[in-house]
Amino acid sequence: MTTGQVYGQPVTKKVTVPVIFDTDMGPDYDDVGAITLLHAFADNGEARILATIASTNYPKVTQVLSVLNTYFKRPNLPIGVPKGKAISDKDTQHWSDTITARYPHAIRSNDDVPDAVALYRQLLAKQPDRSVTIITVGFLTNLANLLNSKPDQYSKLSGNELVRQKVRQLVSMAGTFPTGHEYNVHRDTPSSKIVFTDWPTPVLLSGFEIGKQIHTGLPLTQNKNIQHSPVKDVFTISMPKAKEDEAGRMSWDQTAVLVGVRGYEPYYTVKSGRLTLKEDGTNGWDDAGKGHEHLVVKMPVSEVETLINTLMQHQPRK
16 A cells, blocks of 8 residues: 555555454444444454454444444345354443444354354465464454364464464454453453463453543544444443543554554553463463563553544544
């Protein structure tokens, strides 16, 4: 791609990042902001979305993904969902009911889409070696199952071998650093243990403490030029339901998309080491470990907040 610009942010990246987006689209609504950033980056040529895959299996999760992909003019993006044992947490504000009733979408049931691991294997097998960035902002269920998967019609490689060959990096909103009990990690602790022990490519982690400081959504809900938008509807419905969200929702998942596509500079620096995990899902950090990095604040939080707020007002291509 050539040098371009998104909302006043100069873009000089020469490479379009192929991304598989893995999300628990529901228990929290920062996922909606995160997928908006991803579509904004795709519209600007910075990302190529290979699939949007659910890591939860509540009945409307694939419909929600279909609504959002359709809104951003990508109705045919592959969608997957775990068909075996999985977390079924959904939104407590019931915004999923509103947007699936109000906006067009082709997917009507989780039965309409393939199993998450089968879709991962099919997509990864077709990609160039060490090219794919997986951005996960939910439970590690699918990725653990992928690592444990066997050779099939898509690839003769085991899951671990396939990941090692095709994935460039894993970017995950997970953990709290230096230690904590973070939802994405502890909610499916066995899967988290598998991923953070066995994942064979570099892992970049955006911890709870990063997104906790960033509040977004208020400019979106106040923008009168944005009409008939499922993204705006979600934040308009949800923000008034919690006093802590009066100035905007904490924005964990958006940070993972930001650094997954653009890289962590100039927004953050990183600390190298390795995430450690206790049986109760509490994570720690081993400075002497290798293979993992977690974000450390560099750019003023207010500037990152402004950027994410602006990107969340991205409108579909004409």
